[in-house]
Amino acid sequence: MQEKNRGLALFTFLVFLFLLGPLLIISVTSFEGGNILKFPPEEFSFRWYENIFNVDMFLVAFKTSILVSLGGNLLALLLGVPAAYALSRFDFKGKSVINAFFVSPILIPGIVLGFAFLRYIVGTYQLPIYAALFVGHTVIMLPFIIRVISSSLSNFDFSIEEAAESLGASKLGTFFTVVLPNIKSGILAAVMIAFLESFNNVDISVYMTGPGVSTFPIQMLTYVENYFDPTISAISVLLMFITAFFMFIVERLMGLSYFTKR
Amino acid sequence: MKKRYLYLLLLPGVLFLTIFMIIPILMTIGTTFFHEGGGFSIQGYLDFFQDRYFIEILLTTLRVSLFTTIICILLGFPAAYYISKLKQRKKAIMLLLTIFPLLTSPVVRSFSWMVIIGKNGVVNKLLMGMGLIEKPLDILYTPTAIIIGLVHLFLPLIIVTLVGVMENIETDLLKAAESLGASRLAVFSKVIIPLSVPGLVIGSILVFVGSFTAYTTPALLGGKQRVISTFLYQNAITLNEWQVASIVATIMIAVTVLIISIMNGLAKKLNPKG
Numbered sequence: 001m002q003e004k005n006r007g008l009a010l011f012t013f014l015v016f017l018f019l020l021g022p023l024l025i026i027s028v029t030s031f032e033g034g035n036i037l038k039f040p041p042e043e044f045s046f047r048w049y050e051n052i053f054n055v056d057m058f059l060v061a062f063k064t065s066i067l068v069s070l071g072g073n074l075l076a077l078l079l080g081v082p083a084a085y086a087l088s089r090f091d092f093k094g095k096s097v098i099n100a101f102f103v104s105p106i107l108i109p110g111i112v113l114g115f116a117f118l119r120y121i122v123g124t125y126q127l128p129i130y131a132a133l134f135v136g137h138t139v140i141m142l143p144f145i146i147r148v149i150s151s152s153l154s155n156f157d158f159s160i161e162e163a164a165e166s167l168g169a170s171k172l173g174t175f176f177t178v179v180l181p182n183i184k185s186g187i188l189a190a191v192m193i194a195f196l197e198s199f200n201n202v203d204i205s206v207y208m209t210g211p212g213v214s215t216f217p218i219q220m221l222t223y224v225e226n227y228f229d230p231t232i233s234a235i236s237v238l239l240m241f242i243t244a245f246f247m248f249i250v251e252r253l254m255g256l257s258y259f260t261k262r
Numbered sequence: 263m264k265k266r267y268l269y270l271l272l273l274p275g276v277l278f279l280t281i282f283m284i285i286p287i288l289m290t291i292g293t294t295f296f297h298e299g300g301g302f303s304i305q306g307y308l309d310f311f312q313d314r315y316f317i318e319i320l321l322t323t324l325r326v327s328l329f330t331t332i333i334c335i336l337l338g339f340p341a342a343y344y345i346s347k348l349k350q351r352k353k354a355i356m357l358l359l360t361i362f363p364l365l366t367s368p369v370v371r372s373f374s375w376m377v378i379i380g381k382n383g384v385v386n387k388l389l390m391g392m393g394l395i396e397k398p399l400d401i402l403y404t405p406t407a408i409i410i411g412l413v414h415l416f417l418p419l420i421i422v423t424l425v426g427v428m429e430n431i432e433t434d435l436l437k438a439a440e441s442l443g444a445s446r447l448a449v450f451s452k453v454i455i456p457l458s459v460p461g462l463v464i465g466s467i468l469v470f471v472g473s474f475t476a477y478t479t480p481a482l483l484g485g486k487q488r489v490i491s492t493f494l495y496q497n498a499i500t501l502n503e504w505q506v507a508s509i510v511a512t513i514m515i516a517v518t519v520l521i522i523s524i525m526n527g528l529a530k531k532l533n534p535k536g
Contacts (some may be wrong), residue, residue, distance in 0.1 A: 012344040015337050016356075019363050019417060021464065022374035025384060029377060039377060039384050081301035091398075098272060105283060109475035111491040112511040113283070113398055115498050119508075120286035139283050142275065172269070200367040202478045206495065217478075220369045223374040224376070224482065227331030230353075236370040243365050256357050259364070 023240065030233035048234040055231070061219035062211070064133075069198040070214065072137035073145075079138070080145035081187070085179070087146070088153035103143045110140070110203025118207040121219045129210040136204045141194035148193060148258065152186020153179075162182055189253040192246045274457065287515075306509050309346075316493075320513075323489040326405055327473035330412040334420045334469045337413070343422035343454065346431075357425065364418040368536040372482040375411050376402060378536040403485025417470055420465035427461025428454070464483045471518050490514060 025039050034044030039166070052058055080102075087099055105113065140170045156179065164174045180187075205215040214222070226234055250258070297303040310316055345356045363371065378384045379401040386398040401407050431454060439449045477491040484492065490510060498507040 008340060008344045012341045014520035015341040015417070016359060018337075019414065020359065022371070022378055022414065023363065023366065026370070026374040026377060037377060038382065079278050080507075081276040082271040086268055090268055092265075092268060100278070101279065102275060105279070107518065107522070108283075108287060109471075109514050110475045111475060111492070112514050113287070113495060115507055115511050117291045118280075118498065119504060120289055120513070121282060124289075130303075135282050141280065142279065196365055200365075200369075202368060207499065210268055210342060210452060213367075217367060217369045220373075221478075221481070223375060228376075232373055236367075236373065238368055239367050240362075243367075247365055251358065256354060256361070258385075259361050260357070260422050260429070 012195075024053040026233050027237050027240070030230050030235070032230040035229065036198075037228055037233065041230075048230040049238075050231075051231050052234055052238070057214070057219050058216070058223075059236070061214050061216045061221050064130075064213060065199055065216040068075045068137050069195050070133055070134050071139055073194055075134075076137045076141040076194060077187070078144045080142050080190075081149060082151060084146045085175070088156075089158060092129055099132070100188050102146045105139050107145045110201070113139070114204040114207040117204060118200075122208065129208050133208045133213070134204065137198045137201065137207065140201065140204060141198050144194040144197055145190045148190035148254075149183065149186050151258070152183045152189075152254070156182050173198070185253040189250045189258070192250050192253075193258070196243065196246055289511045290508050291515065293505070296514050306505065310506075310509055310513075314437055319488050319490055319493050320403060322487070322493075326408050326412065326489060327470050329409050330473040331466050331470045333409070333413050334417050337464070338465070339458075340418040340426060342421045343371065345421070345448075345534065346425050347429035353425075357422065359420050360425075360464060361419045363414075364422070368415060368476075368478040369482070369503060371414060372411050372479045375407070375414065375483055378408055393424055402483065402486060404517060405484075405487055407483040407485075408480045408487065408489065409485045412473045412476060415476065415479055416469040419468055419472070423462050423465040423468065424458060427458055431457050460529050463525055467525040472520055474517060474521075475514060 016173050016252055029039050029041055030036065030048055031044050031046070032048065033043035034041070034047035080261055083098075083102060087095065087102075108213065114173060116140075117132060117136045120131060158223050160182075161174050161178055164178045165171065169177070200217060201215070202221065205218050206221070208215075220232060220235060263487075287418065292305055295302055295304060297305055306411055311378060315485070343378075345353055345360075348356060376383070380386075381398045381402065383402070385397075385401070387394045390398065404449040436449055439453050440446075444452065477495065480487070480489040480492050481495075491514070494507055494510040494514065
């Protein structure tokens with residue numbers, strides 16, 4: 001009996017070696033001292049980390065990505081919080097249809113969505129690339145915002161809201177002083193999950209590059225196509241730190257259940 | 263009174279998605295059914311399915327997605343079972359280790375495989391060092407490379423989905439089966455597997471559809487080997503063939519919708535809880 005469990009444990013260990021090994025290897029290569037990316041590295045240095053800050057295109061693209069992800073996040077919140085509230089608070093005809101409608105951007109292949117954006121938002125609607133990038137990222141963040149905030153609202157006891165209203169508080173006042181403070185952590189978790197989704201996005205952004213406009217992951221792709229040096233390894237390590245930090249915060253805010261629930 | 267509030271709350275989001283997503287998608291699909299003169303026509307599709315190059319890309323993509331899904335199930339199911347049996351604290355750590363790659367940039371994850379399976383990569387150096395091969399293996403820029411990258415991309419997804427389902431299998435049920443004389447293997451095959459089927463189906467849909475439409479991984483690891491997503495991008499951007507790109511986009515949406523509805527029907531039928 002014990003033997004079988006040990007076999008399963010070994011199998012699981014190998015699966016995780018496959019999952020995490022590559023990330024470990026790429027981290028090690030970032031400390032290469034020479035010019036060529038190899039594993040194991042021959043000498044140790046931080047020069048490739050310095051190099052990130054010497055490549056202008058990375059700095060510009062990083063700024064663009066941060067602005068697009070934060071701005072799109074804000075717009076997605078303005079659109080998504082009222083919708084999530086309505087979907088959790090009221091029962092009405094067609095509720096499940098509206099719910100499915102708001103989640104639908106996840107179901108459409110990103111590479112298809114990006115193409116449709118390019119053709120109609122940039123082409124027909126004539127929005128500048130920067131604005132199209134912003135709108136496109138809002139579309140893909142909206143489902144995450146609505147899903148996470150809805151699940152946070154499902155734990156909220158709406159009778160508290162009714163009590164506040166019966167004591168004379170206005171609907172809007174109640175929302176800001178009673179409902180919002182109670183779902184604070186849900187909103188923060190939603191913002192972080194949506195941010196990662198947007199910041200790492202390739203499928204939409206790959207269509208929306210123009211003179212001087214490009215997001216960070218797209219700039220990484222362009223760089224990999226032209227150079228095979230440890231700069232990308234160094235960037236990867238920095239990105240993994242950001243990811244780990246965000247994951248830690250989300251776990252603190254709402255536990256791991258968000259990820260295991262389907 | 264209540265209704266007015268409801269509309270007011272939902273309208274901005276609905277309008278936004280309609281203008282910026284539904285209309286662009288419907289227009290993309292719509293244009294594929296008209297020829298240049300303006301009349302209704304499915305000629306574009308007929309030409310398409312007679313084009314051997316495209317058929318080959320479609321079949322390669324389907325094959326790659328199928329292999330990826332099967333490998334993900336074979337590796338993910340036992341691992342998820344092991345994790346679901348762990349004590350709370352250990353389980354949380356293992357889940358964090360699974361979720362971390364899930365949240366890491368796909369560019370980073372694909373790039374790491376370029377370092378590992380490239381001509382001068384870790385695998386080739388190791389195999390040559392051991393004297394097992396004389397010339398470096400060509401793994402990078404083949405369908406195999408795409409499969410490796412996609413398995414790495416989607417394995418965490420199927421593990422977390424399965425752990426979520428397996429956690430809900432009641433321990434009492436397993437104890438009951440064992441106390442009635444079932445062997446561990448019997449418990450595994452007669453209780454755990456059937457009760458995990460809904461999660462397995464959902465996980466498989468996510469992996470298959472995800473592999474079928476993934477762009478970054480095949481773009482970096484596939485080289486000249488096209489799959490349907492890189493073919494779409496190439497037609498849209500490099501070749502400026504917007505009509506062809508729209509047809510490919512429509513086919514991708516159709517396949518995605520088809521697979522999701524077939525699997526959903528299957529999941530309902532197989533669900534032992536009815």
